[in-house]
Amino acid sequence: MSRPAPRHREKAQVLDEVALDRALTRIAHEILERNGGAKDLAFVGLRTRGVTLAHRLSQKIAQIDGTTLPVGTLDITLYRDDLGMRGTPVIRGTDIPFSIKAKTVILVDDVLFTGRTIRAALDAIIDLGRPTAIQLACLIDRGHRELPIRPDYIGKNLPTSRRESVAVRLKEHDGEDRVVIEEPEEA
């Protein structure tokens, strides 16, 4: 990405490893409760960290319920509404190795912000087939929605200001499980 990234410094820790794991465990239980079990559910994670979170949720549900739910990967670059505004589009590919027809798809993302990514993801999923329903799980809801989108499962509601950013760090990518609020460094 060629978007100039200002340096950020950590302002506060929001979730530590234990709290992050607890939030995912709770979401897994809520998914089973709301859907009356794990029948016909499937996870679709948004690149990159949503996919990792989707795999973790799938493992939790396997531990609780004994059912292994499939996990797909969605790249929404081709569905963005700001192509040409962000520099070179980096396509990393969609890989959903199962049919989503007649499934309840649980879309997983790390941070829910304006809702534009989710809007693109909904279009992308519907282009792949007709699921019974789509539900949205995200680890952090930081507010500032620009579209009428509401998550079904939330790890933590986190009021933020627009100039701050929320970084979800996961062991698989960042070597640690932690969520922090960052703010731009003053010049």
Add this chain to the structure above:
Amino acid sequence: MGWTRKDLLTMRDLEASEIVLLVDTAASLQEIAGREIKKVPALRGKTVVNLFYESSTRTRTSFEIAGKWLSADVINFSASGSSTSKGESFIDTAKNIAAMSPDVVVVRHSSAGAAELLARELPCSIVNAGDGAHEHPTQALLDLLTIREKKGHFEGLHVAIVGDIAHSRVARSNIHGMRKLGMTVTVAGPPTLIPPYVQELGAKVSYRLEDAIGDVDVIMMLRLQQERMTAGLIPSLREYSRYWGLTLDRLAKHARPDVLIMHPGPVNRGVELSPEVADGPYSLILDQVSRGVAVRMGVLLLLAGRKGGDGA
């Protein structure tokens, strides 16, 4: 890293990192071909014009499919049945098309440099889909994508390009691309069809098919254009086929057992390739065609989606 060019004109101009970006983007887009609904909205509202002054099946069709799968509006222009037959010049036709504000113009022309001329004259992005015996970058890119999928990497691979090197834009684009990616290229053909400058491009030269295919990972056979015979460059098709035709027998005797066979098409069956080889297990000819759509999607997406493009 990123894509900043307005146009895709030659492989010669590209950096290795840009070639890899194009191949990676195409590889990620291949999944669309397997979908039930083969359409994504990435280039909605963009217009792609195919401006073809030479006949083409694969290239024009695959640019058209690529544009449509990305939701662009694709307009096909071919020289026959247009104002060209009323005597309008190439550049006038192109300027008239540009006046209709397309985002990308894909051009094929029998003159080397035609795409570059348009790139200079027109504000929209230009893709060279073959200009004379000069370059055909999207063909080289799809060849590279096909090779990487089968072999997993580029560095260190050895490719033999066999046939009419002198008149082949495919050979030239591939030599440039492959050399930049650390591959070894041997060109082979009758001396009349090997241009004097190939060694300057970093390719080795061989004048015997048996020697050229001995130690290579990929054999790329080129189409022999029948006009070369009337021009006196080869004595007869039969003789060409006898010395330069790739047959099962020759493959078994001289090539590695895992060698891959490529051909940019259209194939002269029984001339440069025997039908058993063209349809055989190591033939990637149809893989190349499928990859062609993905490569052209990648090219259109990177050109139309680059920053400072028209925005969204």
